[in-house]
Amino acid sequence: MSFGMTGCGFGWAVMLLALWRPATACPELCTCTGLRISCVDAERSIMAFPKLESEADMENVTDIYIANQISFTSINERDLEFYRSLRNLTVINTKLAYIARLAFQSNPKLQYLNLKENNLSKLSWRTFRHLNISYLLLAGNPLQCLCDNMWLKQWRVEEAEELLCVEEGGKRRALATLTLPDCVLPTVTLTPTNVTMKKGLNVTLTCNTSGMPTPNLTWTTCKLNSAFKEEGSGQISRSQLKLTNVSSLDNKCRITCRSDNMVGESEASVELDILFPPVISKLTDAIPDHHWCIPFSVSGNPKPKLRWLLDEQPIQEGKFIHTMIHDYSEGEYHGCLQLDSPTHINNGMYTLLARNQFGEDSKAVSAHFMHEPWNVSEPLYYDDTPLGPPEDKVAVYVVVGIAAITFTGFVLMLVILKFGRNSKFGIKGFVLFHNVPVEVVAR
Ligand SMILES: *[C@@H]1O[C@H](CO)[C@@H](O)[C@H](O)[C@H]1NC(C)=O
Ligand SMILES: *[C@@H]1O[C@H](CO)[C@@H](O)[C@H](O)[C@H]1NC(C)=O
Ligand SMILES: *[C@@H]1O[C@H](CO)[C@@H](O)[C@H](O)[C@H]1NC(C)=O
């Protein structure tokens, strides 16, 4: 098409394209209806997993149905990568013999997997590890009576009871009653089971595993701040993780030892409980919120006890002034000394004392509580002598109210006079009113 296309011609082209799309988007030999793709033509078989033209089209497909395809043999690593919404996959009565270990890595919603009447002889549990499969149908495949397939006995495989496997001589037998030598699910023990220790000390975690074939042993940890050294991992039956000079930053860190082989996997883990004295990392001047708040952040294990001093005198906490912990994150407790309607008499030097059985920390801040001049209720706060009869209160409210309204009106007028004509600095409403006529004129 030429670039000199008129707007009208372009419109037609778009319409034609729109009409063409459904026909070209669906792979040849398959039919696509809504969110379902099905390839069932027994006369002409697909050779590879069906794909749509664009990634966006594949994104919402929930159902793929492939049946009676004599040239369909494998599901490869990236065949399903764009079918992120896929729930139902049926591949029946084909020559499917191979499914890549990572074939379903992009299909977290996959639930129903019907693979009956194919040519599968081996299948790994790792292919399905991350999925929440509720149906896995495998009947009618020449599954071999090998350790590789023994995981099927423990897995939630539909009709696992009836699943048959083929022995070397070609004889078929029930997988459910099959036992093989040297084919054992791994077990793991992690010691110690409870790591409660002071910071700065050393600890060695030991992981023992059994299982046949020899499992692969791996450690996973949070991002450790302590120095650590792994002694032995991979295909061995015992590994150690040595932590030296443990850091308080690793408190509550979870350490896991995992062991897997072709039969399955198991794991054990422990959470580090690292004892350390309190550290106050933050204490800042009061901020007005719903209440007034003197914010602080403090760490320590066990959780420190907190006390406050105002100008070196202990503060009695009560209804109007008390410590609040709002959350625990990144190893610290974050909170406020919360004050209800403080006045100038609350100004002063606030000291926070944090203590547990391993030590203590303190920090001080000078806090100022000020009232904005336009705070209507202020006179009532500052005046220690009670007001007279109720009419007096009303009079105060009326006077202050009128003053506030007048003041607001005055400020508004100033704003209008100063910025109203200059649309750049105008209030939103002004920008609109100001600009519309200009645009009309420009056309
Ligand atoms: C896929 O679904 C999402 C959300 O339902 C929708 O916004 C999007 O347009 C759909 N994409 C296609 C190609 O239909
Ligand atoms: C998946 O397919 C099966 C059989 O065709 C059907 O019974 C089931 O309702 C489908 N599930 C979803 C989530 O589409
Ligand atoms: C761990 O051990 C410590 C001290 O030995 C004990 O106080 C704590 O309750 C134990 N924790 C668990 C979860 O067993």
Ligand SMILES: *[C@@H]1O[C@H](CO)[C@@H](O)[C@H](O)[C@H]1NC(C)=O
């Ligand atoms: C053991 O597991 C690790 C981590 O999962 C992996 O990188 C490694 O390839 C595995 N080794 C064997 C022999 O399976």
Ligand SMILES: *[C@@H]1O[C@H](CO)[C@@H](O)[C@H](O)[C@H]1NC(C)=O
């Ligand atoms: C232990 O770690 C702390 C920092 O976390 C460091 O200051 C100290 O020097 C270390 N001690 C030793 C013996 O390495």
